[in-house]
């Protein structure tokens with residue numbers, strides 16, 4: 001939007017697979033609290049399309065190359081586009097564990113973030129599918145929302161004695177038995193079933209799972225990643241390669257719609273500023 005309002009020619013290439021596409025409602029973004037992800041992105045698209053120098057292209061970018069004046073992007077349909085600057089707003093792909101039912105519940109009753117979905121599940125019977133520091137961190141946050149918490153480590157628990165004391169102090173249970181299934185009805189979790197055949201019912205499960213970059217083009221163009229797998233950026237959203245910027249989840253561990261919108265807004269202004277410096 002910032003680039004469109006600056007009369008810059010922008011092409012948005014989008015394959016249409018945002019990470020939150022399965023979640024029924026998106027929360028914690030002022031003015032859009034509780035809307036579906038699609039409602040939010042449709043409204044965003046309508047507002048951006050109003051600016052005539054912005055065009056959309058539905059498709060998958062598969063290759064990026066450096067050219068004399070900037071970059072060339074090739075798509076799966078074999079279309080090619082050139083640009084002086086590249087902004088990657090490509091997000092990340094969550095790597096789901098290969099456990100029956102997990103993917104069905106993802107974003108519905110298996111959730112990643114207490115700020116996005118915790119309020120709706122407050123006071124309810126809550127599982128945390130994680131171990132070690134991640135599990136402890138989630139438990140400490142969720143403890144303010146419910147007093148019915150069980151950590152599901154699906155293997156040997158990994159907490160030092162200080163953390164274990166705190167978990168005990170707050171009556172947080174730990175189950176180490178391996179999980180074989182997240183039994184659910186249309187994504188709404190009913191029971192966690194363990195390898196030994198036992199089952200425990202939950203209303204919601206938090207999960208800390210790894211992620212990968214959604215697009216490998218930034219790395220193929222030489223952009224460095226951080227130790228956490230985010231695209232490395234400075235405080236102006238610039239990557240380690242001149243002319244390439246990143247915003248949203250691909251370069252920020254604090255994954256939220258508000259953060260993605262904020263960093264996209266900043267990137268638009270920085271790119272326009274850089275084009276201005278080069279041309280004025």
Ligand SMILES: Cc1cc2nc3c(=O)[nH]c(=O)nc-3n(C[C@H](O)[C@H](O)[C@H](O)COP(=O)(O)OP(=O)(O)OC[C@H]3O[C@@H](n4cnc5c(N)ncnc54)[C@H](O)[C@@H]3O)c2cc1C
Nearest residue numbers: 015016017018019020026027061091107116248249256257
């Ligand atoms: C299950 C779930 C629920 C969530 N709920 C909330 C919530 O309630 N509130 C909240 O604030 N946040 C929520 N989030 C976080 C929020 O969805 C993200 O922070 C936000 O979507 C990030 O926006 P983004 O544009 O960076 O990435 P995405 O929304 O993931 O969008 C990236 C886009 O880039 C496209 N793309 C990637 N690679 C290519 C390529 N090579 N060619 C073309 N297109 C490409 C993808 O198809 C996708 O459309 C949730 C996340 C998840 C996973």
